[in-house]
Amino acid sequence: MPTLSLDTRADEDEWIWESFRYHSRTFSLAAYLLPRSVQMSVATLYLYCRRVDSIADQRVLEVGRKRALREVKQVRDRLDDTLAGRPPSETVLWRRLAEVHEQSALPRGPMYELIEGALWDLEGRPVVSEADLVAYSNLVGGSVGAMMLPFLASPARHDALEPTARKLGIAMQITNIVRDVGEDLNELDRVYLPERWLDEHDVSVKALRKAEVPDGYSELLEAAMEAAEQRYVESFEGVASLPFRSRYGIRAAARMYREIMNEVRANDYDNLSQRAYVSLRRKLFLLLHDGYERRKHRLVSDAP
Numbered sequence: 546m547p548t549l550s551l552d553t554r555a556d557e558d559e560w561i562w563e564s565f566r567y568h569s570r571t572f573s574l575a576a577y578l579l580p581r582s583v584q585m586s587v588a589t590l591y592l593y594c595r596r597v598d599s600i601a602d603q604r605v606l607e608v609g610r611k612r613a614l615r616e617v618k619q620v621r622d623r624l625d626d627t628l629a630g631r632p633p634s635e636t637v638l639w640r641r642l643a644e645v646h647e648q649s650a651l652p653r654g655p656m657y658e659l660i661e662g663a664l665w666d667l668e669g670r671p672v673v674s675e676a677d678l679v680a681y682s683n684l685v686g687g688s689v690g691a692m693m694l695p696f697l698a699s700p701a702r703h704d705a706l707e708p709t710a711r712k713l714g715i716a717m718q719i720t721n722i723v724r725d726v727g728e729d730l731n732e733l734d735r736v737y738l739p740e741r742w743l744d745e746h747d748v749s750v751k752a753l754r755k756a757e758v759p760d761g762y763s764e765l766l767e768a769a770m771e772a773a774e775q776r777y778v779e780s781f782e783g784v785a786s787l788p789f790r791s792r793y794g795i796r797a798a799a800r801m802y803r804e805i806m807n808e809v810r811a812n813d814y815d816n817l818s819q820r821a822y823v824s825l826r827r828k829l830f831l832l833l834h835d836g837y838e839r840r841k842h843r844l845v846s847d848a849p
Contacts, residue, residue: 551637557637557641558585560637561585561588561589561592561637561641562585562588564588564592564595565588565591565592568591568592568595569591570825571798571801571802571823571828572591572798573588573591574797574801574828575794575795575797575798575801576588576794577794578790578793578794578797578832579696579697579790579791579794579795580790580791583696583697586645586648586649586696587693587696589638589641589642589645590642590645590651590692590693590696592638593624593638593642593656594659594689594692596620596638597617597620597659597660597662597663598659598663598685600613600616600617600620600663600667601613601617601662601663601666601667602666602733604616605666605667605733606732606733610667613667614664614667614668617660617663617664617667620660621657621660623636623639624656624657624660626639627639627642627643627646628643628646628651628653628656630643630647649695649696650695650700651692651695652691652692652694652695652703654691655687655688655689655691655692656688656692658683658684658687658688659684659685659688659689659692661684662681662684662685662688663685665681665684665685666733666735671740672736672737672738672739672740673739673740673741674739674740674741675739675741675742675772677739678719678722678737678738678739678769678772679715679772681718681737682714682715682718682719682722683711683714683715685718686714686715686716686717686718686719686721687710687711687712687714687715687718688711688714689714690707690710690711690712690713690714690715690780691707691710691711691714693710693795694706694707694710696791697710697787697788697791697795698787698788698791706783706786706787708783709779709780709782709783709784710780710783712776712777712779712780712783713776713777713780713783713784713795713799715773715776716773716774716775716776716777716780716799716803717773717799717802719769719770719772719773719776720770720773720802720803720805720806722737722738722769723766723769723770723773723805723806723809723816724805724806724809724816724820724821725816725820726738726753726816726817727753727756727816727817727818727819727820728820730750730753730754730817731754731756736750736753738765738769742765742768742769743765745765746761746762746764746765746768747760747761748761748762748765753817755817756817756818757817757818758813758814758815758817762814763814763848766809766814766816767845770806770809773803773806774803774806777799777803780799781796781799784796784799797831797832800831800832800835800837801823801828801831803837804823804827804828804831804837804840805821805822805823806821806841807837807840807841807844808821808822808823809821810841810844810845810848811844813848814848
């Protein structure tokens with residue numbers, strides 16, 4: 546994360562935005578397409594989400610599970626204070642998040658769901674079935690979709706839009722899981738692909754640890770990608786009903802993120818020894834034309 550002097554509000558704004566860009570090239574690029582009035586709020590909310598995620602994914606490696614669990618509780622306490630208008634004054638994130646909440650009335654439930662998702666990771670809860678995969682993805686991804694609604698549509702429409710917002714968040718999280726199988730296993734000793742799917746496709750965790758794509762693995766990943774694709778498609782109805790600038794930015798984020806799955810296919814389903822990423826050139830192309838299905842068909846047809 547960039548280190549900058551934070552003497553003025555402009556310095557804080559720069560730190561928030563640069564931190565946003567540092568942690569997510571895709572979402573920060575898409576955020577430029579949202580109305581300017583909400584861009585900094587979106588970046589601030591993203592940093593809250595990143596703060597929670599980093600405890601489960603990074604801090605746990607540095608300080609151990611017990612300390613990480615205590616830090617999650619501290620974050621929950623600070624969120625309590627922040628949403629009550631008493632943010633820790635020495636920390637930019639919480640002060641600015643309190644301002645965002647005062648201006649936009651952030652939905653409280655989804656913000657606590659994200660913390661529950663971190664607890665799922667730190668407590669080592671298994672992902673046994675597709676239902677578990679969706680439940681976990683809803684906590685850590687669907688919740689983010691719901692959190693975004695105050696920046697995208699009028700309050701009167703939030704209840705109607707929340708189901709599709711959650712579906713998009715779930716789809717993006719499953720995309721993350723597909724991309725990061727090797728990293729999650731090697732760095733965190735976690736497997737989010739459902740145990741039943743592994744058994745059905747005769748793929749063992751031991752085989753995945755060898756970082757060689759085992760027989761049946763491509764079919765397993767296609768099952769996961771189909772679960773994500775279904776929810777991307779279902780979410781597009783809600784996206785289409787957003788105001789133009791919001792619709793354009795969220796649609797761009799969805800297209801760019803969904804394309805990660807085609808990059809996994811382009812890597813011959815090897816997400817064990819390499820990381821799939823979407824080039825800036827392709828991201829910009831996707832802003833103008835949604836070529837996902839056509840490229841998917843070609844990649845699947847060419848697969849060995």
